[in-house]
Amino acid sequence: MDSNTTPATAPLSPPAETPSGEPAADPGAVRRAAWAGLIGTALEQYDFVIYGTASALIFSDLFFPNVSASVGILASFSTYAVGFAARPLGGLFFSRYGDRLGRKWVLVATLLLMGGSTLAIGLLPTYGQVGLLAPILLLICRMGQGFGAGAEQSGGATLLTETAARGRRGRLSSLVMAGAALGTALGAVAWILAQRLSDDALMSWGWRLVFCSSLVVTVVAMVIRRKLNESPVFQDLKKQAERPASPVKEVFAHGRRPMLLVLFMNFGISTQSYTYQVFMASYLVTTVGVDKDFVPEVLLLGAICGGIAAVGFGTLSDRLGRRPVYTLILSALVLLPAPTFVALNSGSKIAITVAIVVGFILACQGAVGVQMSYFPELFGNRYRYAGVTLGREFSSVIGGGVAPLICTALVTAFSGSWIPVAVYMMLVTTVSLITTRMAPETLDRDLNTPVDSTDPAEIRARQERALSSGPLTKAGG
Secondary structure: OOOOOOOOOOOOOOOOEOOOOOEOOOHHHHHHHHHHHHHHHHHHHHHHHHHHHHHHHOHHHHHOOOOOHHHHHHHHHHHHHHHHHHHHHHHHHHHHHHOOOOHHHHHHHHHHHHHHHHHHHHOOOOHHHHOOHHHHHHHHHHHHHHHHHOOHHHHHHHHHHHHOOOOOHHHHHOHHHHHHHHHHHHHHHHHHHHOOOOHHHHHHHHHHHHHHOHHHHHHHHHHHHHOOOOOHHHHHHHHOOOOOOOHHHHHHHHOHHHHHHHHHHHHHHHHHHHHHHHHHHHHHHHHHOOOOOHHHHHHHHHHHHHHHHHHHHHHHHHHHOHHHHHHHHHHHHHHOHHHHHHHHHOOOHHHHHHHHHHHHHHHHHHHHHHHHHHHHHOOOOOOHHHHHHHHHHHHHHHHHHOHHHHHHHHHHHOOOOOHHHHHHHHHHHHHHHHHHHHOOOOOOOOOOOOOOOOOHHHHHHHHHHHHHHOHHHHHHO
16 A cells, blocks of 8 residues: 555545545545446447447448448448547547546536437438438547547546545446446347337338437436536645646656556457457358347347456456456457357357357456556556546557457458457457556555656555565565
8 A cells, every 4th residue: 555645535524544544535426426437438338339239230231232241341340440530539639628627527528429429320311311421421420429438438437546445446446347338238228129120110210219219328327427526636636736738748748658558458458349249249140140139139148247247357456456357357368269259150049148248258348347447547647537548549449449340351351261350359469468467566556646657666666565565465566
């Protein structure tokens, strides 16, 4: 534990102290931050899941009908990738304000932008109605989704990590990914219900209803976020007039190393996550030949198990350290792709379900559940929001954003073989594994310090504390 502590909140009455002498976090503020992060990320993931599922199942017919089936799916996944290309742009824009105006302001703005863009998709005309204008409008709406999502998960993670008490950051911050699992589950349920319609009803108005339903999630999330407190760390910066004029410039000037660590540590996870969530849905239908109705059901089960795993791995990282738990997950993911494709190509619904669920537990939710506390702890307090956002969102472009497109292109180029896809998944995850072994342990570091966890003096101090506090802490250092 760091000896230089700062009160987590400024309550009206003196708070109880933790065993370390640190004032306890305000339970009400923590609860509101947890709900705000959970619901907001649920909306983000709901938007992306319903879009990704639509890209795999119907958008090629609605917006790209005058091409072959494989080219239509590639075009659908291209618009999906554009949303990820917009995410770092949104991250650059909103990061400036997240470290200047506060975490809460950005979380409200991104919520409205994501929800509005998804609603607009549900109101779009199709190619059969307006021709080439339809995919252009789809592209614009998708960019709006991505621009808003560019600061959403990072904002929720930063707010929760800065609000939670030491020793509980991993568990509480992982609730952001429980929200992502909830969004995936809601998206799967929406498509399960939509697919009960006749084909004509689904292709005419059923798919629109799925996208317009995001309005409900947006309203619920907005009600919760209006009551949200600003994070104690940001409140302290505001009182001391220490807010940076340009957080993004400070990241590139002083925080490049932790930002690059975040980028490459997330690279393989982002790739595998969206390969499981999006590409494999299309692969099961077009290559394996499973029934379309089966895909949302598998995604639903995977999301439920993944949400539980996110909280479990986050809690485990509070006990064993961030780096050991993250390393364990990445090591498993390096070995997982080949057995996954063997299971998918068996055609057995049981084998397929197990493969997808394990992928969700490790890649889609479990690893990211650890990220939610690990990545904010890597940065000092002046540009934490910007650093986490830029690292995660740039990696999402080269990882998850293009993963379904690359995987589809590889399967097409190699005559339907899954082996190149598996090799691709293994290589990018190996990059993340190597990067993680180069990163420092950050468990319970003081979040009020302006120094990054990669600062040499910070690393030496942690090593000294590790030597004096026993083998459990040393294992993570």
